[in-house]
Amino acid sequence: MATMRIGLNAMRARTAWLFLAPSLVVLFAVALWPLGRTFLFSFTDAYLTEPDIYDYIGFENYFTLFEDPLWWQSVRNTLFFTVISVSIETALGLAIALLLNAHIGGRGLMRAVILIPWSIPVVVSARMWQWMLHDQFGILNHVLKLMGLIDNGIAWTANPDLVMPVIIAVDVWITTPFMVLLILAGLQMLPRSIYEAASIDGVSEWRQFTALTLPLLAPSIAVAVLFRLLDALRMFDLSFVLSSNSDDTKTVSIYAREVLVNFQDMGVGSAASAAIFLMIAIVTAIYVTVFRLNRRLLGV
């Protein structure tokens, strides 16, 4: 009788698949299946009340979506929010990380303290800020009045010119610690001796920063920015809590939820979700490509 021989590699591969199987099943159930369903529904006229009854209507939902000026406004809002908030957070994060990396007393405590805003759930911080920004009873207006800078309370979250800057400011408050943490981790990887060598070679502090620290830190900053970019592009909670119905701060995520839940329109809602997915994918792809090219050019 011929015995069946299984090669060592084949056996290893089989064991590997066995261990991978549970996570693959979970991944399929919670990520691929819903994503596929969303794409599927975006080509139907389904309604949330009776999601089992639908017809395929081709790209009709996408035409509806792209003809809605409110959709384009939410795209503009989202991109504006993303670019401005991530830029400020990166600059501020870098500055604070450099400060915390310096050898000064009490920096251990500072590192812990700085993380507090990030550790609070966003909805809680948003509520907190809502109270602080309240036009009549908020502490911010109270302080400004005491200082004699204003006579009447400012409606921070109701004024269409102010609401987006306010949301960006609160987002900066919440997520700068995350940037600080990632950039600080990168900073601490940099060898001390190259700075000693540079100081002996007469390289000024500013040039040490621009010619050594920044290029060596670029990969850390890039990863941190990518994380924040993905997060900011699908921002929902902050805007929803602080200014739930304002068109001036409506993000694409809020738009999609509104169509899907408030209007019960599963077709257009799914089309909006699919469009958000594609938007994030494209932005990420562009970002990663540009960064790779940059790295090759800079030789980092």
Place this chain on the structure above:
Amino acid sequence: MSGIDLINVVKRFGALTIIDKLNLAIAEGEFVVFVGPSGCGKSTLLRMIAGLEEISDGELRIAGNRMNETPPAKRNIAMVFQSYALYPHMNVERNLGFALETARLPTAEIRERVTKAAKFLKIDHLLERRPAQLSGGQQQRVAIGRALVRQQKLFLFDEPLSNLDADLRMEMRVEIARIHREVKATTVYVTHDQMEAMTLADRIVVLKDGFIAQIGTPMELYERPANRFVASFIGSPRMNFLPGLLAREGEESVLSLSGGRHRLAAHDYAGDVTLGIRPEDLMLGGGEATLEAEVLLVEPLGGESLVHLNVGDGRSIVVKAQGKPNIRPGTTTLVGWKHERAHLFGKDDRALLPGRT
């Protein structure tokens, strides 16, 4: 003029004194090696000269000028680090030229100096590479090149060879000696390897616990160690030590060891002593003074052998013998030495000389 003067220099970290009132004068063009065990303060002393560590007390002068408050960049020094400290994101050419670029030298001159240094160090074929693409020895050459291009009068080396393997260490040792011969810069070199110190130095400064144990040329330290610490630190394998008693008997002194009595020239000192003899100064079979010993082990090294002997009381000594001596472990042999090759150390571990206390 680029000599270095250290005058009553002190380094304290909090309540801990690392270096206490150290005095040292290094002449222009001299190659001085700081050597000592870990924690003796040799690297700290070098970093104080470089300006990377503050001087707690005392004065540092370079070319006669007080330097205590001068920032590193203004001390006109070049330094090579143990970790090489190359800029990881720049290629070799930029690593070499970065300091000159910063000093806004004309591009043509930067290119010329970089090319010259690269040729001199035989790294001219590596200019496009980045540090991560170089071997340890090549990285070390780049680090030395980076110091060379600045054409300073004072070179500082902080254990530059300790991350290299034995072969490369020897190669780079020869290279550093060549550079010093040709560039003639005043050089301060820190190492814990007495072999590097012996081969490179004009003068060696042996440091122990922040004090200078002895300063001298390599041969002075080898021939006339001032104390037991220097005696055991310089030389490999290290010096053998045997306890004894020194007594004055008329016009001569008598040294009593557990294996016999030996008449020596008159010493003023009397009392407990330690006899020190280097393995290469011991002879199997005879000598002016002899001890009986049991052979423990013979280690043939090729051209010579190390013979480990038991001389009683469980004390073992090592003899360096030519070739492979025809003796077996377990047998008894005579081991001898010439009195002029023996060192005597008093109770305070200071070297004793005839006619002196």
